[in-house]
Amino acid sequence: MSGSDRAGRLSTTMRQHGAVSFMDREAMSGRDETQSGGRGSDRTARAVIDRSAGTITAAVDVATPPERAYRMLVTAETERWWGSPETYAMREWTAELRPGGSWRVLVCFADGRRFPASGRFLEFDPPEKVVQTRAYEFDHPTLGRKQTRVTYLFEPRTRGARVTVFHEGFAGFEAAAVEHAFGWERVLSWLEPYARAVNDEERRWQ
Numbered sequence: 001m002s003g004s005d006r007a008g009r010l011s012t013t014m015r016q017h018g019a020v021s022f023m024d025r026e027a028m029s030g031r032d033e034t035q036s037g038g039r040g041s042d043r044t045a046r047a048v049i050d051r052s053a054g055t056i057t058a059a060v061d062v063a064t065p066p067e068r069a070y071r072m073l074v075t076a077e078t079e080r081w082w083g084s085p086e087t088y089a090m091r092e093w094t095a096e097l098r099p100g101g102s103w104r105v106l107v108c109f110a111d112g113r114r115f116p117a118s119g120r121f122l123e124f125d126p127p128e129k130v131v132q133t134r135a136y137e138f139d140h141p142t143l144g145r146k147q148t149r150v151t152y153l154f155e156p157r158t159r160g161a162r163v164t165v166f167h168e169g170f171a172g173f174e175a176a177a178v179e180h181a182f183g184w185e186r187v188l189s190w191l192e193p194y195a196r197a198v199n200d201e202e203r204r205w206q
Contacts, residue, residue, distance in 0.1 A: 045188035054171030058184040059164040062195035066127035066154035066161045068202075069195060072122075073152055073163075074130055077093035078105070081194035082187060088108055089113065099124050119147070127154050142176035160199070163188065 047058035062069055071077055071144035076093040088109045095103035104118040119133035135147040146168030155162040165184050170177035 014158055025066070044192065047185045049170075049177050049178070049181050051174065053171060054173070056167040056170065056177060056178065056181045056184060057164065058167075059162055060187075060188040060192050061157055061160060061162050062192050063160040064195040064199040065074055066156055068127045069161045069163055070130060070152065070154050072191060072198075074103070074126075074132075084117070084190065087186075095121075095151060097121070097124060119150075127151065129153055138204045140176070142179055143170075143173055146176075151197070160195070163191065 043065060045060040047056055049056055064072075064164050065098065068172065072081065074095060076095075078090045078093050082149050088107050090105050091106075091108050092106040095101065099121055101121045101124070103121065104116065107115045107117060109115070116137040118137060119135060121130065121132045123129060123131035130152045132150050134150050135145055136143065137145070139145065146169065148167060151166040151168075153164040153166070155164065165188070167180060167184065168179070
């Protein structure tokens with residue numbers, strides 16, 4: 001199955017709209033599949049939690065092609081857009097962009113706290129698909145040091161790409177799933193305007 005086919009299957013589970021805040025631990029109740037935001041446009045992200053499977057799916061449409069979008073998520077370019085002055089910033093990103101290669105980043109919060117996270121690339125098939133492990137190198141309040149797995153899928157769209165994030169490993173960690181669902185919505189809401197600005201700038205130089 002191609003990366004675009006995988007993206008299509010995952011995106012059918014999405015309700016793409018509304019972006020909300022990072023590290024928001026609001027109590028959520030209801031169905032096994034939990035949606036974490038309000039309604040909006042395809043330019044903002046929507047995350048869905050599958051409680052029974054312990055997974056999060058989130059997606060957003062960006063105005064840049066897959067071959068450009070994937071680099072925004074797995075290279076030091078993350079330091080340009082992933083975060084905000086009032087929340088946190090990504091610093092000291094390093095990555096070996098190959099299957100089995102390692103990656104590491106320092107998450108620097110606005111209050112001065114600095115927390116490392118790291119993992120390895122299990123699959124590296126750009127521009128369609130990147131799969132990596134992820135773990136915090138500190139005792140995260142809701143997840144501890146548990147290793148999870150993140151899959152990025154990049155599906156061509158007429159005006160750019162659909163970026164889908166599939167985050168596994170939250171079975172038995174519902175509070176962490178809720179927190180990370182809100183986190184992915186906000187991350188993708190940062191990515192969309194950054195990708196749009198980059199696309200506009202690069203087109204001007206063509």
